[in-house]
Amino acid sequence: MAELAWVAAALPLLSFVVQVFAPGALRRRGDWIGITAVAASFLVSTGVFLETIAGVHLHVSYPWATFGDRTFQFGFQVDALTGVMLVVVTLVSLMVHVFSLGYMEGDIRYGRYYTILSLFTFSMLGLVLADNFLELFVFWELVGLCSFLLIGHWYEEKANSTAAVKAFLVTRVGDIGMLIGIFLLYSVAETLQYQELWAKLPSLTAGLVDSRTLTAIALLLFAGAVGKSAQFPLHVWLPDAMAGPTPVSALIHAATMVAAGVYLVARAFPLFLSAPASLYWIALVGGFTAFFAATIALVQDDIKKVLAYSTISQLGYMFLGLGSGSLVAGSFHLMTQAFFKALLFLASGSVIHALHTQNLHEMGGLSRRLPVTTWTWIIGALSMAGIPPLAGFWSKDEVLLAAFHSGRPVLFWLGVITALLTAFYITRATWLAFFGEGRSAARARKEAVHPDHPGHRGGEHVHHVHEGDWRFRLPLLVLAFLAATAGLVGSSWFGHPFTRWMEETMAATAPAFHPAELSPSVFVQLVALLAALGGILLGWLVYGARVISREAVIAALRPLYALLKHKYYLDELYAWLFVRTTVAFSWLAGAVDRYVVDGAVNALGWLGAQIGFSAGDFDQTVIDGAVNGVGQGVVAGSHLLRRAQTGYVTTYLWVLLGAMAAGLLAIAIVAIR
Secondary structure: OHHHHHHHHHHHHHHHHHHHHOOOOOHHHHHHHHHHHHHHHHHHHHHHHHHHHOOOOEEEEEEEEEEOOEEEEEEEEEOHHHHHHHHHHHHHHHHHHHHHHHHOOOEOOHHHHHHHHHHHHHHHHHHHHOOEHHHHHHHHHHHHHHHHHHHOOOOOOHHHHHHHHHHHHHHHHHHHHHHHHHHHHHHHHOOOEHHHHHHHHHHHHHHHOOHHHHHHHHHHHHHHHHHHOOOOOOOOHHHHHHHOOHHHHHHHHHOOHHHHHHHHHHHOHHHHHOOHHHHHHHHHHHHHHHHHHHHHHOOOOEHHHHHHHHHHHHHHHHHHHHHOOOHHHHHHHHHHHHHHHHHHHHHHHHHHHHHOOOEHHHOOOOOOOOHHHHHHHHHHHHHHHOOOOOHHHHHHHHHHHHHHHOOOHHHHHHHHHHHHHHHHHHHHHHHHHHOOOOHHHHHOOOEOOOOOOOOEOOOOEOOOOOOOOHHHHHHHHHHHHHHHHHHHHHOHHHOOHHHHHHHHHHHHHOOOOOOOOOOOOHHHHHHHHHHHHHHHHHHHHHHHOOOOOHHHHHHHOHHHHHHHHOHHHHHHHHHHHHHHHHHHHHHHHHHHHHHHHHHHHHHHHHHHHHHHHHHHHHHHHHHHHHHHHHHHHHHHHHHHHHHHOOOOHHHHHHHHHHHHHHHHHHHHHHHHO
16 A cells, blocks of 8 residues: 555545536536545555554655756655654545535535645645655645635635735745755755655764754754744734635644644654754744744634634644654644644534634533534543543643653743643633523524625525534544544553654654653643643633633733733734835835836936937938938939930031130130230
8 A cells, every 4th residue: 555655645636637627517516526536545545554554664756857967856755654644634634525515515616615625635645745855845835825725715805815815925934944945955965855865864964064054954944834834933824814714724724734844844853853953943933832822812702713823832832842852742743633623623613604603702502502513622622621531632741741851841831831821712712602601692693694704605594503414513523533532542551652653663764863762751741631620720710600700800911911912913013014114115116116217217218319309300401401412413414414405406516616616715815825
C-alpha cells in the first residue's frame, strides 16, 4: 500500500478535474463524486498508515526539471508522520464533505463548493506526501489558494471578500520568508530533498556552514509556519476567515490550512534540531500565542470566533511542544486537535443551521432540542479542556511535559495558565449555547435563510428549532468517538505506543533526528488536570451557578475587558500601520505619477509638438518656398522661351539679324574703347 500512497492524493485531484470539466453531466452537481473520491482516499490512507505502523517507510523520486547540471526532483515519501497526516486529512475531509450535504443544501454555488473542497484535499495531501521543500512549497501555495476561494465563497458581501483577501495577503508575508529560507537552504546544501538533506546535516553542522546561517534558514522556514498556522503576529487572518461556510472552517482549522505550518516544522525537525537557537524562538512564539489567543477567546460572543481563537491557542501549544524539542508532542497534539476541533466546528455548524445565528447570547437551552449536537459538543469541549481519558488530555500532557523538561519554567507555567483559560472559555461557550435560559427559541428567525450568508436559497419557514438529519449527526458521532479515544494511543496506560512508534520510525528515515528523552511526570499530569478542572469550575460559577457576577467582574476589570474585546487593538494597529500607510503611499505614488511623471512627460510632449509645429512652418515657408520658387522660375522661363518658337522662317531671320546687329554693336563699342 505504501507504493500506492500517491493514489490518496490522485483521487481528490481526479474528482476536481471531473467536476470542473463535466459539471452539467453530474447528478446533484457532483457532490457524490467528491465524497466517493475522498472516501476511497481515506481507505488508501488507512492502508498506508497500517503499513507504517509495521515499520514500512518508502521514498520514490523522479526528475522534474533540469537546469544545466542541476536537476530538481518530485516524488513522495512515506513514513510515520506521513501515515498519521494522511489519515487525519482524509478522515476530517470526509466528515466535512458529508456534513456539507445538509449544511450547504440549496447554496447558489453548491457545485463549485464541492469542486474546491476536492482541490483543497488534494493540495494538503500533496503537501504531506512531498519529498522535498520545493514540491512542498508548490502545494503550500495551492493550499493558500483554496482557502482564499472557500473563505470568500459568498463574495457578494464585501466583508467576506475582504476576509479572503486578508487571509491571502497576511499568509503571503510568512511565505516570502519561507521562500527565502528555501533559497538559502539550497545555496548551502545544494539539495532540497529531505533524505539527502538529513544525510548532509552532520557535515553542515560540523563547520561547513556557520551556525547562524542554519539558524537563519530555520527561522525563515518557521516564518512560513507562523503565517499558515496563524501565530503571533500573523494570527489576525484566522478569526476573519470565519466568513466562509462553517464546514470550511472545520476543514481549515482541523486538517488543512493551519495544520500545514505545524507539519512543516515537524517534517523539517532534524533541521531545527541542528539549529537549537531556532527551537527557543519556536517555543517562545508558540507559548506566547497560546496564552495570548486564549485571553481573547474569553470575551468573544460569536461561537465561531471563540473556536477560531481557540485554534490559534491550540496551534501555539503544538509549537510549544515542538520548540521544547519534542516532535511527538507537537504532532500528537496536531492529531488529537484535528478530531476535537473538527467536532466542535461541525457542532457549531449544527447549532447555526438550527438557529440561524452565531451569537452565543442568542442561544441557550439547546440541550433539549439538539441532544446529539449537545453531547458531541461536550465531548469535544472536555477533550480540548484536557479532561482524562479524552484525547486532548494525553496530547496536552505531552506538550506540557516537553515544556517542563525544556528548562524553561516560564513557558511551562504559561502553558498551564493557558490550559485553565481554555477550560474556562469552552465552559462559558458550552453553558451559553446549550444550557441556561432558552433564549434560542425567541431569537430564531422566521425565514430559513442560510446561516452564514444570504446567497443561500431561503424562503422556507421554520416553526421550531430541531436537529439535522443523518448528514449532520453521522460526522458528529464519528468525530466524537475519535475525540474521546484517539489519545489513548499515546497514553501512559498503554506505555506511550505512539511516542515509541513515532520516534523509532522517524529515526530510521531521518538519521539526523534525535528523540527527546522525556521521563513521565505525575506532577505535570496533576497540574494539567487541576488547571482544566479549575477552569471548568470557574466557568460554571460564573455562567452556571452565577455565584460570581459576570457584570461585576466586567465592571471591575473594564479596561482589561475593553482590551480583550478589541483583541488588543492589533487589527486597528495593523490597519493604521500597514493598510492606511499602504493606501497613503499609493495615493502619494499616484500623485507623483500624475503631477510629476505625467507632468514631465506631458511637458516634453508639448515642447516636442511646438518644435514640430515650428519645423513644419519653416519647412513649408522657407524650404518648400525655395524649392517652389525655383520651379516657378523655370516654368516662367519656359513660357518665355516657348514664345520664341513661332515656326515662321522670317521670324527666325529677323531674330538672327537682330542678334547679328547686337553683336556688331557690341564689337564696335569694345573697339572704340
